[in-house]
Amino acid sequence: MSDGEARTDGGSVADGEGRTVGGGSSGRPVEGNRLGWLFEPRLATVVAGSLALVAVAGLVQVSYGAYSMTVGQAWRAVLDPAVLLDPRWLLNFLLGEGLMRTVTGFQGELPELARETLVVWTIRLPRVLVAVVVGANLAVSGAIFQAVTRNELASPFILGVSSGAGLMILLTLVVFGGLTAFLPLIAALGGSVAFLVVYAIAWKNGTSPVRLVLAGVIVGTVFNSLQTGLFFFANDIGVVQSAIQWTTGSLTGTDWEQVRMALPWTLAAVALSLAGSRQLNLLLLGERTAKSLGMSIEKVRFALSGVAVLAAAASIAVAGIVSFVGLIVPHVVRNLVGSDYKRVVVGCLFVGPALMVGADVGARLGMSVLTGADAQVPVGIVTGLVGGPYFLYLMRRRQNMGDL
């Protein structure tokens, strides 16, 4: 499909006969409207739909909980001008109190907030924002890995990232208990190191998608075994639960600190993946074509994988290993907007958060609705429960899965 109406103005359409050399010169106007492709109707619908979903799910999240309020109250609290129009409060949340005071030079007490506003802004809203950030990161990361490995069954964790992170999480919790404060960082680092190990194993005068995936499976198997083995050394149930929460992915207890931790990396990863979308498009034409068009394929592949690992690591650091989001969202987006990666990446930035925020509603409130118990499940359990059936549906509907 073409990028909107702008490009379909024809140019000189020659048919088979009367071949000439030096033919027409019109055609796609020189992208005068640089961002014209953003307003392509299918993409716009996807973006608008996702935003609506995030808004609804987010509103549910901020309304319900131990301190109950009506949806109207919650809505007013979110839009409370005492926060939205006060840069001190906003910076206090986004940068943290210390940085806020250096930036604004404000040293006094922050103004009082209404109780609802305080509950929404300090407890419930940050969790929604973390879900947004994690969803966007995982979706973009998965989209990149699917192009790099040319396999639609690839996920952000295909090149060993999750197993490396999981192993480090278990090691930290079970063996090096003193380092628990640095767990997010250690998990993200573990994932990145595992990715480098996978790359090193796959490398032999260059690499290929198949070699990378196989190396990922090898490293994943070994690390997962070690990780499972470590569970036997855990001496109390609290450690085990904590480990499970990290390795299945959970947003319980996330706060502004997590938003602040992940946001800069997320922005960097998103900017880089948008910039790399043309390279991703070319990778889809296959290694041979990309090479013959002058792409330095090994460099590009490593750089793009690095961006994807950065995004995955940022989400691991705040939410642990949330499965399936990075696998499904790029699928959904591709089915909706086509295979052009410029649009796929933008779509992922919106659909990922929609799925994640929606799934977190289930994770946080589902148990109390179903059983009346005041318990939360890790959000990774919900994404898995949603993701499995969707994949089944895809498998039934389509003949050929696997190749991109």
Added chain:
Amino acid sequence: MTIFRANATESEESSGATEPAADGPGDAAEPSGADGADGPGGPAADASDLDAEDLVLGYPTAPEPVIDGESIAAEPGAVTALVGPNGSGKSTLLKGLANQISPEDGSVLLDGRDVHSMDTKALAKRLGLLSQESTSPDSITVEDLVYHGRYPHRGFFERTTAEDARAVERAIDLAGCGHLRDREVGSLSGGQKQLAWIAMVLAQDTDVLLLDEPTTFLDLHHQMEVTEIIETLRDESEVTVVVVLHDIEQAARLADRVVALADGEVRARGPPEEVVTEELLSEVFRVDADVVATDRGPRVTPIRARHEE
């Protein structure tokens, strides 16, 4: 030098096509933006020249090299056809010429410069390769596919320019796939796909074009479409074309020079009427055949396969 010279009408088969393009590398590299500008002098005067010297090519998994020390020169501005039986090393040789596999020994020179030492993008601006069995996502449009051919001409953050748009128009026009431009590649027939891919490599706007079996698996109509594109390139442009073909008659009709390979060795090279002979067919292709010279080049009638014990 651009592919397309509006005034280049004469054929360059006869004239000074053997002239070496030794006028220094580099100056032929930049595509001159002015389309329709008159080309200086005769055709092929500044066509590019691709030479392989003592090339040894192989694959890491195979102990023996496929091509063991062959030299081959593509005639500047003309069409050179590589023919030979299956497994004779045609495609390997072509990949070696395109720097897709690095030679174990010997070198490939593009206007005197070793392609292996050239920057990949700089090389892709001057040398295009159409592989067999190219793959693409099904939902990409033909026009978008052709725009990918402009990749080497664009910087990392650069957008498409008027020059890109012109090159794409010319390529689509020359490949005759204007009526397909908004179709998704996944919905096309094999022949239509091939035209789209040819348009993509034409949009690359290179001095040298390497085509790996562009007519194999196509129906007669699309084979003709493809050969007509190559004829247009031969007659009206200064592009140096090297094409691997299975159909020896087709090769003889299309090419200015034919190179016959068997077992990784060049068995014969020269003008089609000298190379395409009954002896060659029996020796290289292991068939008994009648070869009759006609106005349209040699006509080959295969009679039987030879079974030597």
